[in-house]
Amino acid sequence: MSTIDLSGTATSATVTAPPSARVDLDIIAELVIPGSRVLDVGCGDGSLLQLLEARRQVDGRGVELSQAGVNDCVARGLSVIQGDADRDLVYYSDQSFDYVILSQTIQATRNPRGVLTQMLRIGKRAIVSFPNFGHIAVRAALMFRGRMPQTKNLPQPWYDSPNIHYCTIRDFVALAQEIGAEVETAQAINATGQKMAMAMPWSFWNLFGQQAVFVLRK
Numbered sequence: 001m002s003t004i005d006l007s008g009t010a011t012s013a014t015v016t017a018p019p020s021a022r023v024d025l026d027i028i029a030e031l032v033i034p035g036s037r038v039l040d041v042g043c044g045d046g047s048l049l050q051l052l053e054a055r056r057q058v059d060g061r062g063v064e065l066s067q068a069g070v071n072d073c074v075a076r077g078l079s080v081i082q083g084d085a086d087r088d089l090v091y092y093s094d095q096s097f098d099y100v101i102l103s104q105t106i107q108a109t110r111n112p113r114g115v116l117t118q119m120l121r122i123g124k125r126a127i128v129s130f131p132n133f134g135h136i137a138v139r140a141a142l143m144f145r146g147r148m149p150q151t152k153n154l155p156q157p158w159y160d161s162p163n164i165h166y167c168t169i170r171d172f173v174a175l176a177q178e179i180g181a182e183v184e185t186a187q188a189i190n191a192t193g194q195k196m197a198m199a200m201p202w203s204f205w206n207l208f209g210q211q212a213v214f215v216l217r218k
Contacts, residue, residue: 023193024103024129025051027213031127032056036098039122041085042105046073063088086110089118097123106130107163117179120218129213134168134206169206172214181216188212
């Protein structure tokens with residue numbers, strides 16, 4: 001798997017921002033080229049957009065389903081509209097953004113394949129982070145307890161979870177191949193929040209990676 005370091009451009013011009021509360025957001029910020037045009041899909045309270053504006057001086061836009069999330073974003077001074085990733089991405093023009101980002105949200109969409117296809121149409125690159133349902137703790141919960149797992153990255157009980165399409169790292173790689181997307185770079189994060197070695201095979205990431213971040217392009 002080839003990797004490209006996109007984090008070193010124009011670092012002297014960036015504004016220092018404190019680490020975020022989520023490791024995947026810090027990794028995403030490292031991957032975005034400064035000054036890029038970014039669309040954050042399912043942007044929540046705007047934490048990632050605010051981080052990207054501070055660290056990478058992006059021209060950021062956001063789409064968020066919940067009115068509460070939109071209100072939080074507006075309160076932060078961010079440019080965010082209310083919208084549904086499953087329905088509203090079709091209204092964006094081809095290649096109108098440098099990056100389209102979906103952080104910890106793809107498993108909550110009704111049509112992950114369609115959403116990812118739209119992201120790759122709209123953006124030159126798509127960045128996706130997600131919890132890995134193939135992690136060893138998840139497997140152990142199913143095997144030994146016979147119960148749907150609850151972990152740090154999957155905290156809600158099955159009946160109260162927004163997640164409707166759980167996937168593993170290997171599932172995501174297979175989906176990327178199915179829609180003709182190239183994995184430009186990827187990073188798995190273990191249970192302690194540390195990046196796993198890039199040289200490890202997908203099977204190892206799939207077992208010990210608690211979450212993952214992928215950069216895709218057509």
